[in-house]
Amino acid sequence: MLTVIRDLLKYDGRFRVAFVFLLLTLILAALSLFSPYAPNRTFLVPQDMPPSLQHPFGTNSRGQDLLWWMAFAVRNSLILGIITAIVSRIIAIFVGLVAGYRGGGIDRLLMSFNDSFVVLPVLPILILLSFLLQGQLSLVALALLLGLFGWPWDARLIRAQVLSLKERSFTRTAVYSGTPPLKLTLREHLPFVLPVVFATTINNMLWAIGMEVTLSVLGLSDVTVPTIGTTIFWANQHQALVAGVWWWLAAPIIVAVVLFLGLYLLFSSVNEFIDPRTRLRRIGA
Amino acid sequence: MPLLQIEDLRAYYRTEVYGISRSVRAVDGVSMELYNNEIYGIAGESSCGKTTLIKVISGTLKPPLRVESGRVHYDFGAFEVDMLTIDPEELRQTVRWKEISYVMQGSMSVLNPVRKIIRTFEDIVRTHQGIPNKKLFLEQTQEHVRRLGLPPDVLNLYPHQLSGGMRQRVAIALATVFHPSLIIADEPTTALDVVVQRGVLQMLKDIQAESQNTVLLVTHDLAVHANVADRVGIMYAGRIVEEAPTQIIFNAPRHPYTEHLIRSLPTIGDKSVKASLGGAPPNLANPPSGCRFHPRCPLAMDRCRTETPEMITLSHHHRVACHLVTEAEA
């Protein structure tokens, strides 16, 4: 694992950028543990101060120091992303493995449900849902909800991976030589499936955090919890751009861009690393 | 003048992924000649460098494959071409398909799956000759495939509607539209069943007999060479180890590797157990010293381990690179 990270750092520019960006994000998130202010308290510092040494990200019209607020925000957004990713991973792995290994009628049934979920426009449905739960939709509840909608793409990928593994000659050899199915799955196939799961996890986190931004901006989440989305919601509420408090929007935008680029570049770098063709070139076949 | 002269050709794959650089010496010191009006067969195990050699000969090599040294010289009668120095655009316009055409390995999938067969003919003819009259082109193409024993209807089908043998015939028909001086066929029958193989080989033979050109036939299947080729070259680990007219190579092989290959061929009525050759083909990234066959050779001497054998010419255009033969002849 460590050598993999070292190799990637040495030879993949994208990974280097991703590493630095994610490190910055994690440091910011970790800062929240040392925050002098509780996140939901207001009017603690002078309002609308532009970025300065004392307030590196400036302060907002609600009298909050944006540095500390953003620390909480990025931490919460990451937590949301991770919870969603875990929930949807569980469903995706289950559906993908069952459809792939069982095949036949079960596969067709699962995949047609899967494809229906892929096609459904999630945003309007989520808007309807969060509208009905207005105010009561906590961060964790939102994360769980997103998890329930975020699995079909990845279930399809995992299924495809399983199907191709089933066709490989080493699987046949193992089956003919009497390897128990569970052992075959865990010992021989899991090493191929796990990288796919890892790559989709990152992608899923991106989707979840982006969805949170959208719903929060529409005022459909618990806006007292600091997240990247609620930061923008409050800035819009106070018409930050019109009032000239541009840093109120700049802070979440910069943090979001750094976080999203970091995650995405990590995803594409890892994706290329696990690509069988690059893998072959690496081991020199 | 021979049609093609190759002198001490070396072509390596050089790759670098995540800091590990490797070079695979797929063709490492090949010298040979091809003449007009012959079928030359190249035989050898998989990954002995056959396909790489063809890529260089046909001028279709791409990175990471690179020619390190050597000469590949063509004499087409009307003009001469040095394959390693010719400008790619000139190669495309004057040599490709008009002088050298290529029936690729895996011909099953060389046809564009989303277009009708006739479109591929159209592309090739338009590129190298132009199609001033579409009706004439259609008639000529139909005539061309009919002469090769294919129903003209196949032109209006998509590749997935054809059987494997049909697709291979179409590939050969495509390769012969301009009656090129050299047709290179890389494993043209490998994926086909025996009956279909026979038909496809006969087609190749007929074409050669009719247009008196040169066919370079590459396959690991010695039975095919015995039936089709005029001369055969045996390749091992990036080098040609023996070359002779077909009769001679099958009746009086001199190189231990060739002998072994021939002995392993089944003959009718023979019930003896075939001896297998120990070991595996060498890793071309790190080939053995001296004669590359020595780790698997039952007759290897000390000299074979350190000294690369020179190619020597015996009578009847029989060439071989083996210390045993060199010493016996001296």
Next chain:
Amino acid sequence: MRKFVLNYLIPRIGQYFLVIFLGVTLTFIIPRLSPSDPVERQVSQLMMSGSHVSPEAIIAMREALTEMYGLSGSLWEQYLAFWGRLLKGDLGPSLSSFPTPVTQLLATAMPWTFGLLMTSIIISWIVGNILGALASYYEKNVAIQIVDVVSQAVRPIPYYIMALVLLAVFAYWIPIFPFSGAYPPGTRVEFSLSFILTVIRHSLLPLFSLVLIGIGGWFIGMKSLTSNIISEDYVVYAENAGLPKNRILSQYIIRNAMLPQITGLALQIGLIFSGALIMEVVFGYPGMGTLTFQAVMANDYTLIMGITLLSIVGVATIVLILDFIYPLFDPRVRIQ
């Protein structure tokens, strides 16, 4: 032909109805899982608004609302009634602009969204795919490399943030585009050249945002597809046959690589549609997105419901149309 209908067309049409069935059922179930009774909420909101309402009127309103929400009878009866009203095209009256039917509001908003969505999809799909195909064929080209870097940077950014950045840069910082709307307030909606030009000018920024993200996505997808297809036998063969590069690119590489991209479009249309909704909110473009925002702000439950249903049916229909188009480009599906 029979095989094509049985193996391809019928499953697609079945899938279409499954999507709609699932979507409608979800929209039916979701409100019934909600902890608060929508009727009570509506009534209490009316009472809180401070107007004097007599108890009799409240009872009458409660009944009317219960009827409108389809909350009378058993769950199964409610479900059937829900379908019955949908099939008649009845989505009820909008609560915020009572008694205008929801369908009428949707009909006004939908063409705007449809136009924006279609234009952006067509432009970004074509441009992104062509650039992506060029990218793996001309790896060393500087312009392509710039597109590559920009695509990598743009692709992961959520629609909302991208819209905000573009708005800040092109309407606030460098004010070359109007801030919001599809036309200035007070303009008469008519079919005239000047009106169309105004609309185009106002639509450029939201369109540009969608197209930018779209191109990034299709570019990256196509680039990786082409890098695989480039080593397929038929491409290598075409190269060996000395065909001109642009011929190989258009007829061999793009023709084959576009097939998975059509499927990709069908699979992503839901996401793209969601993105378009957000763009509209940010740019105040008068389509379904802005309508959604207004509905949320005004607590207009029936309107949100109508938007959700229309979105599901609309997206599923576009997917079905794409499924019908696909065989035109892939003979292997058409002729089995």
